[in-house]
Amino acid sequence: MADNTSDQKTQSELSELVSKAREINADIDERFRHTETQLNEIEARVNESARRVEEAFTALDRAEKEAGEEFETLALEEAQELAQEQKED
Amino acid sequence: MSLESGNNNKVQEENLADTSHIREEIKTLEKQFAQAHGNKAEEIEVDILNRENKIREIERGRERREILNRSKKIEQEHPSLAERLRRMGLVQNTMGQSDEAAEKQQGEPVVPINHEELGEESVLEKIAAASPEDPPLTIHPEGFEARKTVHPESRTEFTGEQAAFAEGVNKNIYERLSASGRKVWETMSDEARYLFQRAQETVVGAPGEILGRFQLAYHQLWAGRHETQATRLKAKMDGLDLAIRDLGNSARSLESNVAHIRAQNLPGAERSELAVKTLELSQRKLLNKKDKLQSKFEARENRRNLFINKRDALANKFIHTYNARLEPMESELENFSLQRDRLELLEAVKETQWREQSEILDNIAHTAQENPSLKELWEIVAEGRAKINKERTCFNKRRTEIGGGIAKIDRRANLYRDKRDQFERIKQGRPVEMNVETRVRVPYVEMGPEPVSPHPRGQEYSPFETSPSSGTDASSSLEKGLSQERLRGHAVSEYITGWFARMHERGARVGAESFGVDEARAFTREFLRSTGYAESSRLLSQEIRNVMEKYLRIAYRDRRGAGEVTERREVLLKGLDEFLQTQENQ
Incomplete structure (x- = not known):
């Protein structure tokens, strides 16, 4: 009688343990999905920002190129003036 | 020398393939010359010279033909490049000059190129045909230097x-x-x-880059040359000043002598007066000379100022445009930083979850190990472990990808930030210094795998620890498996409540904010929502410290001019450290 009671208790605890292990596995799956959702969200935001930053980079390159050309022209004109000045001296 | 001669051309063409036999003939003539000892020396010498000229003509013609062939090849392979060459001046417009005129101008014979004889359509003719408004073209063998786009008068x-x-x-x-x-x-x-x-x-710096150009104009064209000239003028003016002053002193001295002579009624006063006038004349001449120099100097100053104004206007324009473009970029970079922090927080949370899940599974596995008949349980545990490993691998891979992308853009953005800073210095009128120390910026630590430190077990429970009382009794081991996993760490809510209570006791405040019970509840709610932890999730003290640091970076994110946010974050972290230290001591 006592053995039966003990077996039943063990069986019950065993079932509980199996149930807990399954619960953990389900929890792992659930959190995995949740993590993937979060990663997807982060990645989408990063990609969107990257696209905008690339646009900004292009605009900056263009601005730099234009300024560079203008400045180059100024430098050439200055060289011309200096050469003329030297000639006059 | 005649330039057009059908017979000559035929002979040239015949000889074009090989001029070696002419050289042989020259050698023979040289021998004859040596033997003749001057009898026919002059005739032979003239003959040699004529033949050498002939060789030069033929070889020059060959060079030109080679250039034409190269041009043709370029045009066939790269039509746009041929057009560019023409514009650059490598292909020269003869402006309709005759060969004789060209020869006259260049001072050397020009060998004509007979394209029909060469049996090929010239690339230049093709180009000329493509631009009917342009006169016929010919390649100028001397390249850029001989281009006629520069006005002849201005050339030296x-x-x-x-x-x-x-x-x-x-x-x-x-x-x-x-x-x-x-x-x-x-x-x-x-x-x-x-x-x-x-x-x-x-010029120092990479040629072709805008900073190099600014530096070029600032240092070399203006500072380097103009300032030297200005300094020289100033030195001359100083010298003249000295001479003028000396002359003035001498004149004054003589004048006083004249007065003295007159007062004494002595002879020779007129002679001294004449000397004074001579001195004054010299002084006036020097003053005139100084005036001229002064004008030159001032003109230079004006030109310099004009140049500086132009330079500053350009720099200002550039900085304005650059800043306007940088501002949205900075806000996007701020978003990158936020996403990076979120990624780090997620990673820290995942580490605790994996640890927690693994420990529970280990605990159950321990029980299953002691009861080999529990095959089903064993299989479930193995499946759980495999799932954790898979998730960890996937997570690490994606985190590396996202973090790598962010780091790449951040590195590139740094180049633009540097440029803006350098231009700010130009705007302030300071010379560009390429070798200045790089500004101190908080270095970005690339998202590598976080070092997963082994969690010290110490006196705490180990899932594989066997107690002296443990035996094969299934019931007792099952009990242990279910109860001991709860001994590790503390629930998140317990940490937060205890931490805030301690801060409240110590009267910690940031501005008007305090850290009471209500604040702890609100904080816990928000923390659980952001991290995905359950209220009962159990964390070790190192874990709560690590996760909390990353969470606070997001929750109390710095905004421009929000110094209090940083202060609050620091106060909270300090309070947490003190609380955890107290817990450990207990």
Whole structure:
């Protein structure tokens, strides 16, 4: 009688343990999905920002190129003036 | 020398393939010359000279033909490049000049190119056909230096080193110039080009880059040359000042002598007066000379100021445009930083979850190990472990990808930030210093795998620890498996409540904010929502410290001028450290 009671208790605890292990596995799956959702969200935001930053980079390159050309022209004109000045001296 | 002769051309063409037999003939003639000892010396010498001239003509014709062939090949393979060559001046417009006229101008014979005889359609003719408004073209063998786009009056014949320099460098510089720069370059005199070349050659920094150009104009063209000249003028003026002052002193001294002589009624006063006048005349001459120098000096000053104004206007324009573009970029970079922090927080949370899940599974596995008959349980545990490993691998891979992308953009953005800073310095009128120390910026630590420190077990429970009382009794081991996993760490809510309570006791405040029970509840709610932890999730003390640091970075994110946010974050972290220390001591 006592053995039966003990077996039943063990069986019950065993079932509980199996149930807990399954619960953990389900929890792992659930959190995995949740993590993937979060990663997807982060990645989408990063990609969107990257696209905008690339646009900004292009605009900056263009601005730099234009300024560079203008400045180059100024430098050439200055060289011309200096050469003329030297000639006059 | 006649340039057009059908017979000559035929002979040239015949001999074009091989001129070696002519050289052989010359050698024979030289021998005869030596034997004749001057009897027919003059005749032979003239013959030798004629033949050598002939060789030169043939070889020059061959060179020109080779150039034409190369041009044709380029045009066939790269039609746009051929057009570019024509524009750059490598292909020369003869402006409709006759060969004789060209010869006259260049001072040397020009061998005509008979394209029909060569049996090929010239690339230049093709180009000319494509641009009917242009006169016929011909390649100028001397390249850029011989281009006729520069006004002849403005040109100076360089010799020696300068000529060699100009020859080699002109082409390189021209190719690097922008379209507007090329237009200016084409109208520039050789002296001006030479100045620009020398300046560009010595400029520090990468040629072609805008900063290099600014530096070039600032240091080499203005500071380097103009200022030297201005200094020289100033030195001359100073010298004149000295001489004028000396003359004035001498004149005054003589005048006093004259007064003295007159007072004494002595002879010779007129002579001294004449000397005074001579001195005054010299002084006036020097003053005139100084005035001229002064005007030159002032003109230089004005030109310098004009140049500086132009430079500053350009720099301002650039900085304005640059800042306008940088502002949205900075806000996007701020978003990158936020996403990076979120990624780090997620990683820290995942580490605790994996640890927690693994420990529970280990605990159950321990029980299953002691009861080999529990095959089903064992399989479930194995499946759980495999799932954790898979998730960890996937997570690490994606985190590396996302973090790598962010780091790449951040590195590139740093280049633009640096440039803006450098231009700010130009705007302030300071010379550009390429070798200045790089500004101190908080270095970005690339998202590598976080070092997963082994969690010290110490006196705490180990899932594989066997107690002396443990035996094969299934019931007792099952009990242990279910109860002991709860001994590790503390629930998140317990940490937060205890931490805030301690801060409240110590009367910690940031501005008007305090850390009471209500604040702890609100904080816990928000923390659980952001991290995905359950209220009962159990964390070790190192874990709560690590996760909390990352969470606070997001929750109390710095905004411009929000110094209090940083202060609150620091106060909270300090309070947490003290609380955890107290817990450990207990």
